[in-house]
Amino acid sequence: MSFVSTILNAVGLIFLTHAVYSAHEHTALSSTSQSSASGTPANPASSLPLDIVIELLVAVVVLSIGIVLSSTPLKPIQWNKWAGAIEKNGRKENPYRILEERVGFWDVRS
Amino acid sequence: MDERELAIAPIVGDSMQHNHRTISNIRSLTASLFGVAAGTLGLESYPGFIFYLVGTFIVSALIFALRMDGQPGKYFYRPLSEFWIGDVFGGAMSFILTWTLFFGIVQA
Numbered sequence: 001m002s003f004v005s006t007i008l009n010a011v012g013l014i015f016l017t018h019a020v021y022s023a024h025e026h027t028a029l030s031s032t033s034q035s036s037a038s039g040t041p042a043n044p045a046s047s048l049p050l051d052i053v054i055e056l057l058v059a060v061v062v063l064s065i066g067i068v069l070s071s072t073p074l075k076p077i078q079w080n081k082w083a084g085a086i087e088k089n090g091r092k093e094n095p096y097r098i099l100e101e102r103v104g105f106w107d108v109r110s
Numbered sequence: 111m112d113e114r115e116l117a118i119a120p121i122v123g124d125s126m127q128h129n130h131r132t133i134s135n136i137r138s139l140t141a142s143l144f145g146v147a148a149g150t151l152g153l154e155s156y157p158g159f160i161f162y163l164v165g166t167f168i169v170s171a172l173i174f175a176l177r178m179d180g181q182p183g184k185y186f187y188r189p190l191s192e193f194w195i196g197d198v199f200g201g202a203m204s205f206i207l208t209w210t211l212f213f214g215i216v217q218a
Contacts, residue, residue: 016143016146019150020146020150020212020216023150023151023216024215024216027216027217048151048152053151056147056150056151057147060143060144060146060147060165061168063140063143064140064143064165064168064169064172065172065176067136067139067140067143068136068140068169068172068173068176068177069176071132071135071136071177072128072132073177074125074128074129074132074177074178074185075122075124075125075128075129075185076122076125076184076185077121077122077125077126077129077184077185077186077187078119078120078121078122078184079119079120079121079122080119081184082122082125095124
């Protein structure tokens with residue numbers, strides 16, 4: 001699961017960087033060429049090419065899937081399910097371990 | 111009635127806190143991501159906020175499908191008000207921050 005989310009995050013970040021840089025270059029190029037040609041800059045949002053828009057949206061979706069997958073797992077809030085999961089998965093995360101596994105009787109002579 | 115129910119089936123406060131922290135982490139990360147997208151697309155005023163709402167709902171659906179196995183009642187005491195509706199505007203400020211930043215960088 002963590003391997004998949006790492007791959008998704010890396011791919012999404014690469015696509016996002018590429019899309020934002022492409023949009024930046026496109027608006028810089030088109031604004032200079034249009035203002036020198038006609039004198040009135042066009043609305044840059046409407047002139048953004050479709051492939052940059054699609055790449056940006058795909059990158060955002062991939063990155064949000066990766067972020068959700070790389071988050072820590074949620075814990076159940078009902079006491080019986082929470083305690084049951086702890087009993088099943090081992091005693092590492094049991095908050096009462098210090099009470100349950102203490103030494104019952106200490107033999108002084110040995 | 112409610113109190114009696116809680117006495118019969120108690121709730122772990124630690125887990126509730128942990129779930130809220132995890133969800134708000136995801137929300138602020140993805141909200142700044144949506145801000146990057148909205149600013150780069152050059153959205154202004156209402157379309158930008160609609161973009162944020164749609165993105166937040168998609169993230170909620172992703173959490174619902176991938177992290178909760180389709181049972182939000184197992185992880186939130188009141189799933190509708192705590193998960194679907196209540197946390198929607200938690201990432202609004204980071205969204206506006208990156209929205210204006212990337213609008214200024216890319217479109218201006």
